[in-house]
Amino acid sequence: MSVPLLAGLSIVPDHPDPRQCAELADRIRQWGRELGFAELRIGPARVPEADRRHLDAWLERGSHGDMQWMADRAALRHDPDALVPGVQRIISVRMDYFPPRTRRPAAQLADPEGAYVSRYALGRDYHKLLRKRLTELGRRIEAEAPHGYRAFTDSAPVLEKALAQQAGLGWIGKHTNLLARGTGSWFFLGELFTDLPLPLDPGPAEDHCGSCRACLDVCPTQAFRGPHDLDARRCISYLTIELKGSIPEDLRPLIGNRIYGCDDCQLVCPWNRFAEVAAEPDFIARHGLDSASLVELFGWDEASFLEHTTGMAIRRIGHEQWLRNLAVALGNGPATDAAREALAARAGHPSALVREHVAWARARLDERAAGRLAEPPAIPVKALTRAPVDPAARPASPPASKDGTAGEPEDPTTGS
Template sequence: MKREIRAAARTAGFDQVGFAPAAPPTHAEAYEAWLANGYHGEMGYMAREDSVRRRLDPREALPGCRTLIVVSLLYGSTPPRTTAPGRRAADRTDASRGRRLPVVARYALGRDYHDVFEERLDALSAAIEALAPGARTKRYVDYGPVLERDHAQRAGLGWIGKNTMLLHPDLGSYFMLGELLTDLDIEPDPPFVHDRCGTCRRCIDACPTEAILDGRLLDARLCISYLTIELRGAIPEELRPAIGNRVFGCDICQEVCPWNSDAPGPDRPPFAARPGQPMPPEDMVAWAEELAALAPDEFRARYRGTAFSRPGRDGLLRNLAVGLGNSGESGVRPILERLRADSSPLVREHARWAIDVLPG
């Protein structure tokens, strides 16, 4: 049964598959301390009593659960677009003055990975039902109450690095995780017990907002991914300069990780854009002009099925205003003046800040 499920997971398109027991996560106390310190910021759903209860015991999420099938999808370490032919990835993500390229997390330029995972997990669930009629399953991606990296380490898929990402010695960290909870009793895989970060602290030192703390802790309130995606309100002014031109997510702690230097990419990028799916402009001014002209329903239609729908129109314009202010280019002033008159108070405030920090 285990061998056939593993084969079915491969057929469904997953790159890794491991089996973990449905037991409380190893780092349960660390998770509770993380919440107690407020490191989750405005992500209140992570601290809800029912959510915490299910994260601390998978059997709360699926009564009778005995096994977690943990799967991964590689999305690749190669930047999806570059500023010029031959320019290195490190150059592309540098937030130096005069840059108008909107830097976007590698996973985001294409389909929303949640949709891809759901389709493939449903296919795996159907295969399990065919193998074991009556077996119950429940799928989760990162929006669900599962401490996925903890269970992934227990399933042998890698170790949790100092940047709190799951790392694999051959695959690096450019992959997403998904889980299928089941009441089938399947022999677990050996856990990944080796910590291969050693004395390296490149991720900690490279984080421009100092969000990565010693002890494998991430203060989400300082993380650029949180600030540009999950945060619904204003980005703290003292953090805005460090964001540079990163307008959606951040890959810095993965870019500097030695385990990603030779990490392979997928044969077929799993989150590739659908045919006809429009791509955001490669210029912050052009992107801001496009978004500023969109009504809410037009934005939803334009970005449906993409990760950009998460922060919404106003959140993206907020991020672009910060990036334009950090560009240091006087030529971005006209679009910022337009955003200063936007219907959204959030956009207006960040546009005013950006205008104030521009030279001259």
């Protein structure tokens, strides 16, 4: 049985014509650029055995914490065909997300009265945007070559970083984020599963982390057991987003002013010196959340929280967790009158979770005011500088490589 393809051509799934498949693949890349994807690669519909073993060992150690859904659906993560029967190729895409025109991350982290929100969450919820664009990509392909497809972006049991690495989109860094040479890691991933036998792009991508361990050493909670081994139970992103209950007391002081996620391992990564700001306007920071104060955000009632986070990823944690996180951050900050008054106003909150963290924060500020607790530690601002700059401030072309050719950046992990 043949499937119509491009201008009356046909493709026989068992015996595909390489020229026709290559023509379609080129069109797919063109559509990807038109839809705002910074890069698109076509990879095999399989997860390497090493990645399957790594996931199983990670789950066995309990590193997923309370994210039981990761263990429950591990079999589907192992096998893309079990998730989408008949899948032959996985189209992996990336979209840059670092928002333009925002306060520098290091400056916000260094402000003990400021609230730090992970850069990916400052704009529109990426799940909605990427899924919509991927679905449109699937429809464009379908108009030329009818096929079965499903779009995913961090919303299904898909080992997307392993699949992206297989497709040559980048390599998994020691901080467990995907890194792309000449691009860094400030991007989202998405996948389009298809039953078309498209030609594969060269892969997997080579690892370029070398001996660098900056991301492992900078982690505020020391959540890394070693390279590629993140204990989610100590990760600030997990503690402020995925954990629904009480944050362990020994970890609260280490969270600092980070109220939703953490970017330190990316901010310190040498490869992010090559990162780009997002071209997508939906990722522009909303409601001044890139430079907001802790007291201001702690004052939001539930209606204000819902209003200000409409269409944003932040909304998923709910108002109760929002207040919990802010209470911890206030407890880690200076004992100002504004902070103490804000906490006192929430002391009788209906939520036991909020009351617990407010009480902890008030006790911390009392100790700090009495001189029994040191001031918050200084953030290593100089180290946390690997953030993108606006295109106007960047050179017209990439830096020259070691052999003098333009367009390929030198390996920043070598110290050259």
